[in-house]
Amino acid sequence: MRNRIPLTLLLMLGLPSQIVWAQATDFIIPGTSGRGFGIPDKQTFDDRIEEAPWDAGAIHLAPWIGIRDATNVASTNVGTGTADDDDFTLTAGAGLRAYLRSGPRVVWAAHALPEYTWWANDDNRRRFNGRYGVGGFFYLNRLELEISQRLVEEQQFFSSEVQRLTPNSRAISRAVLDLHLARSLWLSVNGERIRRRNKEDGNAVLASLDRTEEDYSARLDFRSPRGWEVGIGYHAGSFDFARGARDLSSDSDGLVFDALFTGNRFAGLLQLRQRRLEPKPGSELPASDETTGVLQTVWEIAERSALLTYYRRALGFSVSDGASFFVAERAGARWQAGLGDRLNLSLYAEIGEDQFEARGTSGLVRLDDVTSFGGDLEFSLRAEIGLRLQVQRSEFDSSDPAFDRDVTTFGIALQLRPIEKLSRKISERLRLGSAAGVW
Secondary structure (H helix, E strand, C coil), X not given: CCCCCCHHHHHHCCCCCCCCCCCCCCCCCCCCCCCCCCCCCHHHHHHHHHHCCEEECCEEEEEEEEEEEEEEEEEEEHHHCCCCCCEEEEEEEEEEEEEEECCCCEEEEEEEEEEEEEECCCHHHCXXXXXXXXXXXXXXXXXXXXXXXXXXXXXEECCCCCCCEEEEEEEEEXXXXXXXXXXXXXXXXXXXXXXXXXXXXXXXXXXXXXEEEEXXXXXXXXXXXXXXXXXXXXXXXXXXXXXXXXXXXXXXXXXXXXXXXXXXXXXXEEXXXXXXXXXXXXXXXXXXXXXXXXXXXXXXXXXXXEEEEEEEEEEEECCCCCEEEEEEEEEEEEEEEECCCCEEEEEEEEEEEEEEEECXXXXXXXXXXXXXXXXXXXXXXXXXXXXXXXXXXXEEXXXXXXXXXXXXXEXXXXXXXXXXXXXXXXXXXXXXXXXXXXX
């Protein structure tokens, strides 16, 4: 079956039937809605096992090799002392994904994908990174369950506040349960622990936000066969900052509300999460009550064309002396279309602001206006080689001119595997599918 919607849009916007929130403090890539992901559906694993080229007994192996990121970066970030001069970086790697069926309804998956990140001028950011993980996925009659452990060490922008490509490490322990109680009633339970560390040698500013995050939630869902789903629940967790980092430790809890609709040519999602932050003893984080969330729609304009619109509100911790955290609001759109059988084009733009909360008695008043835009072009050079060209620019206009900054990147990515294999078959209904590239 020919894909109705271009590959990268569906994978980037994924929304399985089990909604799971990502942690609040991740950097959200401009041009995306930034929502979390749930248990991978069984069909995803069935496809990957079928396409795996190697077998070792009952174990199915799929190799990966490619240039994930080759980027020229030009940015200024004077206010935080983490300025980037013009420089070129390249990340390349190779590894294996493995799959094992333990009966018709149980899949075990693992991956080891080491890679090396090289910078032309900056020795401190040259290092070996990689993505490693193991997980069990259970698809029983009335129950779906994921238990997994991953280590993700990769180069990414540190935060909206600090637009610097830097190596970061996340050790992620995760358990997700989706239980069919009766008819249209479901219970979803999620537990996640993330240990975050910055790996750039000698950069005390970035290390100041090293921390461990925990989040546990339970939600009761009503799922209609007509495409509607509504859920309400509660979450509780904590942010514990590492020794030597800033003392912004806190407990967090609040209500959770989700609503979504999926149709033949339209899908919409609303996620809201209340975040009551209560500082732990000695913490300089002020007590607060924030609402974060995302509203997004996807419209299938034509057979190979779609439009994403979104508004999101997220929380991030600050490295600035006078601030504790900031609330980032963004509104944007991304259009993507297939231009012939081998070519996909994507364009996006978003605007918003970062509102900073004062730390202690600093009296800080700071608001950063943010504008981002860019696009990418993806095409297959041959059946075995896929190439993506990308350009992105973000501009920050702060109420304090010392924090004015911008970043421009030009990059390419190369995948040495059939581009058709990357494009998973989708159903006739437009879904906002699951996040790509994990398993």
